[in-house]
Amino acid sequence: GAVVSQHPSWVICKSGTSVKIECRSLDFQATTMFWYRQFPKQSLMLMATSNEGSKATYEQGVEKDKFLINHASLTLSTLTVTSAHPEDSSFYICSARDPLIVTLYGYTFGSGTRLTVV
Amino acid sequence: GDSVTQMEGPVTLSEEAFLTINCTYTATGYPSLFWYVQYPGEGLQLLLKATKADDKGSNKGFEATYRKETTSFHLEKGSVQVSDSAVYFCALRGDTGRRALTFGSGTRLQVQP
Numbered sequence: 001g002a003v004v005s006q007h008p009s010w011v012i013c014k015s016g017t018s019v020k021i022e023c024r025s026l027d028f029q030a031t032t033m034f035w036y037r038q039f040p041k042q043s044l045m046l047m048a049t050s051n052e053g054s055k056a057t058y059e060q061g062v063e064k065d066k067f068l069i070n071h072a073s074l075t076l077s078t079l080t081v082t083s084a085h086p087e088d089s090s091f092y093i094c095s096a097r098d099p100l101i102v103t104l105y106g107y108t109f110g111s112g113t114r115l116t117v118v
Numbered sequence: 119g120d121s122v123t124q125m126e127g128p129v130t131l132s133e134e135a136f137l138t139i140n141c142t143y144t145a146t147g148y149p150s151l152f153w154y155v156q157y158p159g160e161g162l163q164l165l166l167k168a169t170k171a172d173d174k175g176s177n178k179g180f181e182a183t184y185r186k187e188t189t190s191f192h193l194e195k196g197s198v199q200v201s202d203s204a205v206y207f208c209a210l211r212g213d214t215g216r217r218a219l220t221f222g223s224g225t226r227l228q229v230q231p
Binding site: 046 | 122126152154159160161162163164167207217218219220221222223224
């Protein structure tokens with residue numbers, strides 16, 4: 001089946017620094033990548049949608065200058081949390097869509113990244 | 119906007135017990151409905167789906183029926199196993215063109231031997 005590899009699985013960083021999270025589709029082409037954020041005991045909230053080669057579309061209330069998304073190739077998308085602060089501590093998870101396999105496998109998710117900003 | 123509400127967990131059951139995890143939704147039109155499962159340390163995996171009213175999705179002994187009249191998509195399994203312990207997410211994708219999924223808050227299931 002389709003696999004998305006997300007790294008790192010957890011990261012601790014100091015306030016003010018930037019953190020990059022990568023998602024790679026291993027055996028399919030992710031024409032669309034979704035980035036979600038999950039707070040404890042809450043739903044996964046969509047942050048942004050990115051299509052390969054174009055700018056990401058951010059959901060209302062998500063700061064695009066703080067959460068930089070790059071989807072430069074069909075197999076790699078990155079989320080960079082810039083100038084991180086403790087309130088950015090959360091669980092971030094990516095989801096990839098390949099229109100050729102979505103009917104069979106649905107949307108494929110990474111394993112998530114637990115970010116802790118201290 | 120679209121929303122999904124599912125029962126809070128954790129749900130703790132003994133092996134071979136019957137499982138129900140409730141899920142209701144709010145959406146316009148005719149959304150597609152999904153159940154995803156997340157095992158510890160892994161990504162979300164599609165468990166089952168239904169794309170129209172009265173459809174029944176099933177996989178690995180789990181079932182859910184798309185009930186438009188009650189806007190529900192409850193997950194059921196007749197006999198749970200310890201290996202079913204995971205977090206279960208109900209989700210929908212609307213038919214308005216937006217391709218992202220809208221998730222419920224997830225329900226943790228713990229099955230004891």
